[in-house]
Amino acid sequence: MLAYLNGEYLPLEDAKLHVSDLAIQRGYGIFDFFRVSEGVPLYLEDYLNRFYRSAETMGLEDVIARPALKDIVTQLIRRNGVPEAGMKLILTGGYSPDAYHPVKGNFLVSQHNLVLPAAAQMNEGISVITHPYRREIPEVKTINYIMGVWLLKKMHDAHASDVLYHRDGLVSEFPRCNFFLVTRQGTLVTPANHILHGITRMRVLEIASEFCPVEVRDLRLEEVYDAAEAFLTSTTKSILPIVKVDDRPVGAGKPGPVTNALRDLLRQRERAEYQKPQLA
Amino acid sequence: MLAYLNGEYLPLEDAKLHVSDLAIQRGYGIFDFFRVSEGVPLYLEDYLNRFYRSAETMGLEDVIARPALKDIVTQLIRRNGVPEAGMKLILTGGYSPDAYHPVKGNFLVSQHNLVLPAAAQMNEGISVITHPYRREIPEVKTINYIMGVWLLKKMHDAHASDVLYHRDGLVSEFPRCNFFLVTRQGTLVTPANHILHGITRMRVLEIASEFCPVEVRDLRLEEVYDAAEAFLTSTTKSILPIVKVDDRPVGAGKPGPVTNALRDLLRQRERAEYQKPQLA
Numbered sequence: 410m411l412a413y414l415n416g417e418y419l420p421l422e423d424a425k426l427h428v429s430d431l432a433i434q435r436g437y438g439i440f441d442f443f444r445v446s447e448g449v450p451l452y453l454e455d456y457l458n459r460f461y462r463s464a465e466t467m468g469l470e471d472v473i474a475r476p477a478l479k480d481i482v483t484q485l486i487r488r489n490g491v492p493e494a495g496m497k498l499i500l501t502g503g504y505s506p507d508a509y510h511p512v513k514g515n516f517l518v519s520q521h522n523l524v525l526p527a528a529a530q531m532n533e534g535i536s537v538i539t540h541p542y543r544r545e546i547p548e549v550k551t552i553n554y555i556m557g558v559w560l561l562k563k564m565h566d567a568h569a570s571d572v573l574y575h576r577d578g579l580v581s582e583f584p585r586c587n588f589f590l591v592t593r594q595g596t597l598v599t600p601a602n603h604i605l606h607g608i609t610r611m612r613v614l615e616i617a618s619e620f621c622p623v624e625v626r627d628l629r630l631e632e633v634y635d636a637a638e639a640f641l642t643s644t645t646k647s648i649l650p651i652v653k654v655d656d657r658p659v660g661a662g663k664p665g666p667v668t669n670a671l672r673d674l675l676r677q678r679e680r681a682e683y684q685k686p687q688l689a
Numbered sequence: 690m691l692a693y694l695n696g697e698y699l700p701l702e703d704a705k706l707h708v709s710d711l712a713i714q715r716g717y718g719i720f721d722f723f724r725v726s727e728g729v730p731l732y733l734e735d736y737l738n739r740f741y742r743s744a745e746t747m748g749l750e751d752v753i754a755r756p757a758l759k760d761i762v763t764q765l766i767r768r769n770g771v772p773e774a775g776m777k778l779i780l781t782g783g784y785s786p787d788a789y790h791p792v793k794g795n796f797l798v799s800q801h802n803l804v805l806p807a808a809a810q811m812n813e814g815i816s817v818i819t820h821p822y823r824r825e826i827p828e829v830k831t832i833n834y835i836m837g838v839w840l841l842k843k844m845h846d847a848h849a850s851d852v853l854y855h856r857d858g859l860v861s862e863f864p865r866c867n868f869f870l871v872t873r874q875g876t877l878v879t880p881a882n883h884i885l886h887g888i889t890r891m892r893v894l895e896i897a898s899e900f901c902p903v904e905v906r907d908l909r910l911e912e913v914y915d916a917a918e919a920f921l922t923s924t925t926k927s928i929l930p931i932v933k934v935d936d937r938p939v940g941a942g943k944p945g946p947v948t949n950a951l952r953d954l955l956r957q958r959e960r961a962e963y964q965k966p967q968l969a
Contacts, residue, residue, distance in 0.1 A: 555715075
C-alpha cells in the first residue's frame with residue numbers, strides 16, 4: 410500500500426520517522442481517520458475541518474494546505490486501488506531540537522484495510538465497562554491514547570469490548586467512540602461536553618432530529634444504568650448497540666428499536682453520500 | 690553521537706522508527722532520563738528501578754534485561770566520550786499490527802549534551818504559573834506530554850518558566866519536575882500523591898531529613914501562595930528556586946536560605962556519588 414510522507418509517495422513499509430520526532434519523544438501529535446467507500450472518502454470535508462481545528466488548537470503550524478491534502482487523498486485512492494478502506498492522517502510535533510518545543514510537523518497519510526465490527530457484535534450488541542477518566546484536551550484528536558491502551562487489560566479481564574469514561578459523575582465518551590443512550594421516555598441523549606466531536610455522532614444527531622426527541626447535554630452515570638437503550642458511534646463501527654454496562658443489562662439486554670432504526674437511517678444516508686461526487 | 694536501537698549501535702541521526710510504532714500511532718511508550726557526570730551515570734540503579742516499574746505498569750513485556758541495559762549505558766559512555774551528558778531510554782509500544790494493542794516494544798538509548806539552567810535562573814529563581822491538570826497515570830514516566838507542551842504558549846505569554854499542576858485543590862507536580870515548599874514555620878513539604886517519584890526528589894528528601902522538619906503529604910494550592918520558600922527539582926535542573934507563583938511573590942521574592950542550603954548539600958551528595966565506582 411502506498412503512503413504519503415512529507416512530500417513523498419512511498420510504500421507504507423518504508424515510511425519512517427527519526428526518533429527525535431515529538432510523537433516519539435513526547436507523544437505530541439494529532440491525527441484523523443475517515444472511511445473510503447466505493448472509492449469515495451466519506452464526509453471528507455467534515456474530517457478535514459476537524460483535522461485543521463486540531464492542528465490549530467495544538468499550535469501545529471505550517472500545515473499542508475487543504476487543496477494539496479485533498480489531492481493526496483485522491484492520489485492514494487487512485488494509485489492504491491482499494492475502494493473500501495480507512496485513511497489516516499497523522500501530523501506530529503516534528504523533529505524538535507530540544508525534544509520539547511514543537512517545530513514544523515511531520516505529516517503522514519496512510520491507507521489501511523478496514524476492520525469492521527463482527528456481525529455478532531452488530532446484531533447482539535456489546536458489553537462495556539466504565540472508568541473514571543477524562544481526556545486532557547478532549548475536543549482535539551490528539552494521538553494520546555495512554556489510558557485507552559492501558560485499559561485494554563482491564564477490558565479483557567471483564568470480557569468487555571469497550572470502556573466508557575466518566576468524571577465528576579458525568580459520562581463523556583469511549584477512547585475512540587461517542588456515546589448515546591435512549592431514555593425510558595424515548596429521548597435520545599448524548600454528552601455535550603468533554604468529548605471529541607465525532608463525525609458519525611454529528612450524522613446521528615442530524616438523522617435523529619427528524620426521528621425522536623434529542624438532547625445534547627451533561628449526562629450522569631446513573632442515567633446510563635437506567636437507560637432503555639445505548640449505543641456507541643464511530644467512523645469504523647458506525648452505530649454499535651450496547652447491551653451491558655458494568656455487568657448490568659441495558660434495558661431489555663438486547664439492541665433496541667431506536668438503535669436499530671437509527672442504524673438503518675445512517676446506512677441510507679451514507680449510501681446517498683458516496684453516490685454523489687466528492688472531490689469535484 | 691552513537692545511540693542504541695533494538696540491538697544495534699548506530700549514529701543517532703540514523704535512528705528511525707517505522708510509523709506503525711505505537712508511540713507515533715497512540716503516544717504509547719515510557720522513557721527515563723539520567724545524568725552522566727565525569728563519565729559516571731548518576732544514581733543509575735534508581736533510574737533503572739523506575740524504568741522497569743514504568744514498563745511493568747504499562748504492560749510492556751519482553752523488556753531488555755538489566756545487565757544488558759547497563760552494558761549499553763557503559764558502552765555508549767565509553768564510545769561517545771562525552772563525560773557530561775544526559776542519557777535517555779525510550780521504550781515504545783512497538784510495531785502494533787492494529788495500531789492499538791502493544792507488542793514487543795522498540796527500545797532506544799541515546800546520549801545528549803546537557804542543557805543546564807541558566808546561572809540567572811539558579812541564582813535569582815524563576816516565576817511559575819499554575820494550571821488545573823493531573824497526569825493520567827502519574828507514577829509512570831510515560832511519553833505523554835500533550836498538556837505540558839500545549840501549555841508552553843500560556844507559559845511564554847505569562848513570562849513564566851514552568852507550570853505547576855493542581856486538581857481538586859491539591860498541587861502535584863510540574864510537567865517535568867517535582868515541587869517543594871518551605872512553610873513559614875520552616876517545614877519542608879512536598880506532595881505525596883499524584884506525582885512522578887523523581888530521583889532528585891528522593892535525594893532531597895534523604896538530605897533534608899537531617900536538616901529540617903519534612904512532611905510528605907497532600908498540599909493545597911493556598912499553602913503555595915502562603916509559603917516562605919519554594920523550589921522545583923529535576924535531574925537536569927537539580928534544585929531551582931521559585932520566587933513567583935501566579936504573579937505573587939513567594940516569601941521575600943528571592944531564593945530562601947533552606948533552598949540554598951539544600952542545593953549545596955545536594956551538590957556535595959552528587960560529588961560523593963560520582964567519586965565511587967558505579968558499574969563495578
